[in-house]
Amino acid sequence: MTLSLYDTMTRAKRAFVPKDAGRVTMYVCGPTVYNYAHIGNFRPVVVFDLLFRVLRDVYGADAVLYAANVTDVDDKINRKAAEEGVGIDVITNRYLDAYNADARALGALPPTFQPRVTETMDAIVKMIGDLVGQGAAYAAEGHVLFDTQAFPDYGKLSGRPMDEMIAGARVDVAPYKRHPADFVLWKPSKPGEPEWASPWGAGRPGWHIECTAMIEAALGLPIDIHGGGIDLVFPHHENELAQGVCSGHGHEYAGWWLHNGFLNMAEEKMSKSLGNVALAHDLLETWPGEVLRWALLSGHYRQPLEWNDTLLEQAKSALDRLYRVLDDAGRFLAGTPAPDGEQSPAGAAEHAQVARALHDDLNTPAAFAALFALADKVRAAIMARDAVGVAGGRGLLLDAGRLMGFLGADPQGWFQSGADDGLKARVEGLIGERQAARAAKNWPEADRIRDELAALNVEVMDGPAGATWRIKEQA
C-alpha cells in the first residue's frame, strides 16, 4: 500500500518515499503565541497530526520525527506584554500552555519536538552568518537582508515569477534593499523591546529565518515533509526554501510541501446560536474535542472548509452513530456466551479501506465512509448474534478510529458526558421507578417520568435488556 501525498512544489500527487525509512522527518509551522488560537489555526494541527499518525503507522512510531515550532518573538507579543506590563515570557508561556492543552483536547499527539525561537537564537544567528558567508545575504543599516538574486529558483514554490511580483507590488520598498524582493533576516529591535546579540548589532530575527534555523537545529536539513497553511506558501515558505538552499545545506530543503486549505467562517451563524466562539478554547467548553476534530477533518485537507454550528452538529451526530455501535457491541458481548470461533471478524475489508483512503493524500471523507461501512458490518454481526464477528469487528473499528485519532472514549462516557455523579444517581433512580411503572403497564406514570428526565436533558431508551440513557444535547 503506497502513501501518496500532494506536493505543492510539483503540483502533483506523488508516491511518498522518505530519504531514510528509519528516520522520517516532518516540520509544520506552528502558532505565534500572543493570544488564544482561532479554530482555523488548529486545522493544520489536526491535519498534520493525522499525517503524523499515518506515518507512524507505516514506518513505526520511533522512526518518525515531527517538529512543530512556536514563534515566541513577535511584535504582537511585545505589544501584549507592554499592555500588561510583564515580560514576553509571561505572555508566551501562558498562551503556549493554552495552545498545547487545546491541541491535546483535539486529539493531537505531542510533536516529537516543539522548538521555540527564543531557544534557537544561536542557531538562527549562525544560519544568518552562513548566508552572509555564502554571499546570499548582506548587511545594511543595522539590518541583514537575504539577497533574492542569489537564488535563481526564487518564486518556484509559489509559482510567482519574480518580475511579476515586483510589477504587482504595492508596498514601498525600503531604501536599503538591493532588490525589492529581498527580505529581512535580522533587524534592530525597537527601544525597550527584547533584543539579542549578533555580529550585526543587537536585534531580533526576521520571521522566515526562524523556521529554517529551527528545522536545521531540530531535524537537520533536508527534511521529508514541510507542512503549513496555504497562506504561508508565499512569502514564508518561498523564503524558507531560499534560505535553506543558500545556507550551504545542499540543494534540497523539503521533499514534499503540504499545505492545508483555509477555514471559512460563517460569522452570522456562529454568533446567532453560540456567541462569538471562533476560539478553539471556547468551542471546547461546548463540544467534545473529538467533535471539533471530526469537523476539521470532514473535508479534504486541501479544500476550503466552511465552519459553522451546523457542521459541528453533523459531526456530533456522525460520532454518536459510531459510538452507538461500540456501545451496543459491548452490551451484546457482555451478555453473550464465549464465542465458538467459527466465524471471522466483521469488517476486515472495510478496515483496510480506511488506511487505503488515508494513504491516498489523506482522503478523510473516504476514510469516514469506510469507517461507517465497518460500523455497519459490526452492527450486522450484532444482529446475527455472531460473537466472533462482533468482538473482532469492534477491535477493527477501534483500531481504525485510533489511527485517525477517534473513538478513544468509553462509549458510556461519550453519551453521558457532562453528567456529574449527582445527576447520574438521580437519573438511575428515575429509570428504576419508570421500569417499575412500565412493568405494571402504568403508561401515564412511565411517560411522566420520561418527561421528567427530558427536563434534565436526559433521553431514555428502552431496550430488551433494560433502559439506557444519554445526555440529549450539548449544554
Place this chain on the structure above:
RNA sequence: GGCCUGAUGGCGGAGUGGUGACGCACCGGACUGCAAAUCCGUGAACCCGGGUUCGAUUCCCGGUCAGGCCUCCA
C-alpha cells in the same frame, strides 16, 4: 492590476470519460404501550456557454460567482 484555488442533492462532502460515495436532515414501512435507537426502503445534485469525444459532472477554452496570496512594518 498580477498569481492561484474552488463551484456536486435541503446541509456537509468524496469521486469518476460511460448507470453520481458517505454522513446529517427529510419521507414511507418494520420494531416499540408510545417513543428513542436499530433495521428495510423511497425521494433528492455535478454553476453557465462553447469545444474535443460514440459518450463530458469529469478533459480544453471562455464567462459568472466565491475565496486565498502579492515580500521588514501591515
